[in-house]
Amino acid sequence: MDTDMDRLADLRARTSQMVSDLEALVSAESFSYDLTGTAACADELTRLADRLLGVQPARLEIGGRSHVLWKKAERPRVLLVGHFDTVWPSGTLARWPFAVDGDRAGGPGAFDMKAGIVQGLHALSTLGDIDGVAFLFTSDEELGSPTSAPLIRELAASSASALVLEPAAGGALKTGRKGVSMYSIDIAGRAAHAGLEPHKGANALIELAHQVLAISALADAAAGTTVTPTVAHAGTATNVVPAAARIDVDVRIATLAEQERIAKTMRALTPHISGTALTVVGDENRPPLEPSSAAALFERASRIATTLGLGELQSVTVGGASDGNFTAAEGCPTLDGLGAVGDGAHAEGEYVVVSEMAPRAALLAGLVEELLREGAP
Secondary structure, three states: OOOHHHHHHHHHHOHHHHHHHHHHHHHOOOEOOOHHHHHHHHHHHHHHHHHHHOOOOEEEEEOOEEEEEEEOOOOOOEEEEEEOOEOOOOOHHHHOOOEEEOOEEEOOOHHHHHHHHHHHHHHHHOOOOOOOEEEEEEOOHHHOOOOOHHHHHHHHHOOOEEEEOOOOEOOEEEEEEOEEEEEEEEEEOEOOEOOOOHHHOEOHHHHHHHHHHHHHOOOEHHHOEEEEEEEEEEOOOOOEOOOEEEEEEEEEEOOHHHHHHHHHHHHOOOOOOOOOEEEEEEEEEEOOEOHHHOHHHHHHHHHHHHHOOOOOOOEEEEOOOOOHHHHHHOOOOEEEOOOOOEEOOOOOOOEEEHHHHHHHHHHHHHHHHHHHHHOOO
């Protein structure tokens, strides 16, 4: 393209095609737990990339899951990351099909985050040379990226910058994300008859209550740390002292220091009720994406947005995590939220603002072009 404005005009003219491509991706249902569905969506995504870019991305099968990767350079300058799995069970499309209503396009996974993929591929199609770009679209992000995380980290470690095509937050780019830790605490007690001799038991449910209070007290609002017991199970019958219980805990943290504090404390938990025992299984699933990783990239994006006449870009730190947490942890400058503008992620009625698809694609294309030309931020 001769100018950024020419590119924006070209992408605006493609808006109907972008919506059509989004419909095709949304119609390929890809619930995270449905391996057949995610594989079929990977097929659709591969065809879309081939049509728009004239390149055939590789299909990677890892742990029985299908991911889509294209890269030419051994050490790409710019890494684009996204996911095509959704939280919507297979069959949702039958009662909630893709639809366009005025300036809104909706359907399961449209906002989070299939529109970001469509915008990303259309953005790359406006560039003359994408040899310095790699893009990876995965099928397990909503599960915590169990099979794709090592590949994401590997690619990020050799890339100069990472751009994440997750949806924007109220139009704002995401310059910070909390890290996530997940824990399960299994409590072993001792069963006894609840009416005849409860004193002979060791009540795992009472121990669970002690642990819930102790765990929730680890939160630190000033530090941005939330520690939330989310799921609990105990007992087998109303007349039996519970011999087993379990708690699942969701932790969100803003800094590595806080993540390490929580990990150390969780692993040091001790029982309060005599005769009970604890087993703590911890998973520091994603480290935080700290704002310092995104600062220089956000400054570049802001300049490009001004050139395109898009107004002043906003930035925000959010509690939810993404694969951008992994790329930042590898020391790769990372900017997130470069995908769709809309609302309703993980909620029925999620939608994309159609008129924002072309401007956001143009913003992404301009940023990729500048990073390829001038190097890392």
